[in-house]
Amino acid sequence: MPIESRTGRNLLYFTLALALVQTGCATTSTSSGGYGAGAPLTPAEQRMRQQSSQLDAKTSLQGCAAGAVAGALLGMLSDGKRSNNMMIGAAAGCAVGLAANAYVQSKRQQYQNDEQRIAAMTADVRAENARISSLIATSEEVIAADRKRLAQVNAAYRSKAISSEQARRDLAGVKANRDQMQSTINSLKTKQQDWVDISNLERQSGTNTAQLDQEIGVLKKRISGLEQEVALMDKQINASPVAG
Known part of the structure; x- marks a missing residue:
């Protein structure tokens, strides 16, 4: 031929x-998920799921x-x-x-100069950090609303203003948000490890990765902050009289 x-x-x-x-x-991207009790999502909850999927x-x-x-x-x-x-x-x-190796090889083909390549990688992490910052801000808005909602549900249940069935339905929405955030954290940790592996590959070749590592540190700090917020939310959910 x-x-x-x-x-x-x-x-x-x-x-x-x-x-x-x-x-x-x-x-394969993360689905938006559903609300536990079937109630409509608030604008912040919708935005949080959308940002997570887009990221x-x-x-x-x-x-x-x-x-x-x-x-x-x-x-x-x-x-x-x-x-x-x-x-x-x-x-x-x-x-x-x-995968770290595929990314590094792609960048090495694009930038043979070490400094330019690290600068490009750092810019990629910085862009990721900007998207994550927006997602975290929305997640914190949802967490604040859920804490208030959880307190109201607990108070109404203790005063017998609502049944245990209704309280569990209301709590289901809070749990759904918690589960969504935990899924996001797991995904972000995978991304963080990818960047750590990328930095390690470059450092093994003798490249100065200080600039890249600094931006990865920002990423790690932001993920850790969200993780602590979700862990506290989890404790508050488990402490609810209707958590079981």
Whole structure:
């Protein structure tokens, strides 16, 4: 087959594979979740879930696309049936996602100068921190409202103004928010570890990562702060007379 024909066909396969992989990876982002008692979400609760999903989707899709490109190119260069190899390669690349090594290799191809590369990585973490700050601010708004709601439910239950069934339904909404935040924290910790691994890889190659590590430290501090807030909320939920 002429080279031009093979190249055109491979390009078509590559484009289709990448589109399929990106679609598949997009479906793995965190869902918005539901409210325990079936009541409508408040604007802050809706915003918190939306920000969490956007944060997860933005990072995951970027890594998934980069991994898919690398995987598909690997498949194109393999022997045998190139279309099948490319699909397998793209799927493997998607599985890698934002793996530290894939990210570092991508940046090293883009920036051969160490200082420029670290500056670019630091900018990526800084952008992540900005998105996380917005999410945390919304989460704190939800936590403040939930504490007030929890106090009202406990008081109404103790005074027999509401039944235990109603109190549990009201508490379910608070628990749903707590669960959503815990899921977000788990996701953020994974992201934090990714950045730590990235820094370690660069440092092992002799690169000065002080600038990057400082921004990672900001990320860690923000995640820790949210984790402490959620842990306190969890204790207050468990202390409720209707928690069981």
